[in-house]
Amino acid sequence: MAQKTCFVVIGFGKKTDFESGRTLDLDKSYHNLIKPAVEAAGLTCVRADEIVHSGLIDVPMYEQLFSADVVVADLSTSNKNAFYELGIRHALKPYTTIVISEDGAKSFPFDVNHVAIRKYHHLGEDIGYSEVQRFQKLLTESIKDILNKDPRDKDSPVYTFLNNLNPPGLGEAIKTMIKQATDSITIASNESEASLVTGGTTHSLLMQQVDKAEQEGDFLTAKTLLGSIRTMMEPPKDQLGQLSQPEDPYIIQRLALLTYKSEHPTQEKSLQKALSLLQILNPQTSNDTETLGLWGAVNKRLYGLTKDVSFLTQAIRAYRRGFNLRNDYYNGINLAYLFNVRAAITTSRVEAIADFVQAQRYRREVLEACEQWLQDNPTPTNQNPKASIGHKKNLYWVLATKAEAYIGIGDTETGEQLLKQAYAIAPLNWMRTSTEDQIKKLQPLLSNSPLRYVQAD
Structure with a gap:
């Protein structure tokens, strides 16, 4: 019998919670809390960046939201994509959806207040060992409970309040479309599986290579690899050639950091390139303290090189805004x-x-x-x-x-x-x-x- 699957709806990398001003490393939430708990419950665990695919990620992502035996949705930092994907899951399935969030979240939209949300405590950069043990146990038991119940409790407000609604089947046309799109798709939880099955590299595996290069001080290699990830994740363009939606801030922030640390081809040119990247995130008006900290750091270094006071002024504004916010x-x-x-x-x-x-x-x-x-x-x-x-x-x-x-x-x-x-x-x-x-x-x-x-x- 095929192993049951769990699809995790969560952002990746460091994300700023604009309500509290805190920055949370969601990779730590996924790798330290969620994935071990899911696997302890006997399910295969995957999130979107672990899917090897050709073409748009949207097709396998929607397929997972429909067909996964369990979906765990982390709403920490009020991630818009997470809320949207949770809504899709609730519309498609009356049960087996678990909603979690970091306990620093002060409020949720009215529609989500009807849903049970399991909380964990995040320290920002990492998660305490005792909290890891506590929440892993809680999540593992929750997954086992919802799979073992017969009949299962409805956890979707859509099916709770619309009692006579029947969940949709996967129509033949949709099945054909998904089969065509997923012929070259394999969910790979580790590097050996990814390379053996498809010869491809997931976003997650590339990011591991970025981390390794950065830790070794090879910032140019790290920057090049992250540039490839950015290209993989670039949203489609509209008829005017503009991106249809904003790029992920985490990718831009980290790429800017690696760009100026690479000092390639020169220190000043790398700083100017980093400045251009950060402009995408509108640092002059942003409330994202990660963006503001980087904007300050780049302008501070450019002032040190050029003695142009305009860079000093920009750096002071960025650091002051960031400190006042956080x-x-x-x-x-x-x-x-x-x-x-x-x-x-x-x-x-x-x-x-x-x-x-x-x-x-x-x-x-x-x-x-x-x-x-x-x-x-x-x-x-x-x-x-x-x-x-x-x-x-x-x-x-x-x-x-x-x-x-x-x-x-x-x-x-x-x-x-x-x-x-x-x-x-x-x-x-x-x-x-x-x-x-x-x-x-x-x-x-x-x-x-x-x-x-x-x-x-």
């Missing part, structure tokens, strides 16, 4: 640094003093944000090595940021102590180098303080 230490510490940079180059003493004082104020807010992060993210116990490394990376940046903030407000002793703690756990050498470079540039800006113009009472 109160995160990354945007905040960079904003404070750039206020010091601007204070050092302005010809107005009043403006210089104002910027210098602003930098100090933001650093104090950054310290509060760092303390909050430490409270919310205690060092995990009994966690797998990969998750432990992820926590250590985040902890490094929090400690390094605290160190820079203390140095910036004049408490050098505390700052140096925190630097020692950060350097002791730095997983990668470049992380320490990045911190050292920033503080090295900051120190002369602090020693040449415009506050010397202020007369003491």
Whole structure:
């Protein structure tokens, strides 16, 4: 008997929840929580990026929404595609649909309030070990329960409220269309299956290669591979040659990051290309803190190369907007640094003093944000090595940021102590180098303080 299947409706990569301002890594939700739980229930698990296909992904995606024995729909970050696909599933099937979401979601559309939603807790970059165990067990038991019940409970509001509605069959014409489209389609859960069956490469497998190249510091290869993924995922064009829908922000964000890190063919040209990519996401008006952080980083580097003040102005606007939206230490510490940079180059003493004082104020807010992060993210116990490394990376940046903030407000002793703690756990050498470079540039800006113009009472 063929193994039952579960299709997972979920975004991939890092997505911003605009309601809370948090950014969640949905790949961690899928790989750490959902897929292990589904497989523990005895089902084959797949999401759209694991389908090897020719032509549009829409056909196999719709086929999965119709024929999968179970569909798990993750509505975290209020993903529009997830809501749409959940609606299709509810219209097609009266039962065997499970809806889940990260527990930071404050509200759902009225129509979804009638649906049971199972919640899990996401830390943003990763998911705690105890939460992984809890939710995997919950989801596995839920899948087994809905498959073992006879008769099955209706979980689709469509069939709940329209009692006499019969679910559609897969008509012969549709069957023929799907067979033609899926002759070259194989759902592959691992690389060996994909290469053996089709000789093709899924989006998921390509993304693994991107991750590997980036971890090895081969940013040019990572950028090239991600460019291929972008081409695979490009929406169709309308009659005017314009894309029929926006591209996925995660792909554009990450491609911009890899582009400027590649420094190919030159550092300045790679930064200009990254700037062009980010323009697709409308950074001047965006509320996406990932986009704003990248926009700030690229403009900050372009100012460092060219000394063009317009880049400095754009970087300050981006970091300030990002910090105000999310109160995160990354945007905040960079904003404070750039206020010091601007204070050092302005010809107005009043403006210089104002910027210098602003930098100090933001650093104090950054310290509060760092303390909050430490409270919310205690060092995990009994966690797998990969998750432990992820926590250590985040902890490094929090400690390094605290160190820079203390140095910036004049408490050098505390700052140096925190630097020692950060350097002791730095997983990668470049992380320490990045911190050292920033503080090295900051120190002369602090020693040449415009506050010397202020007369003491």
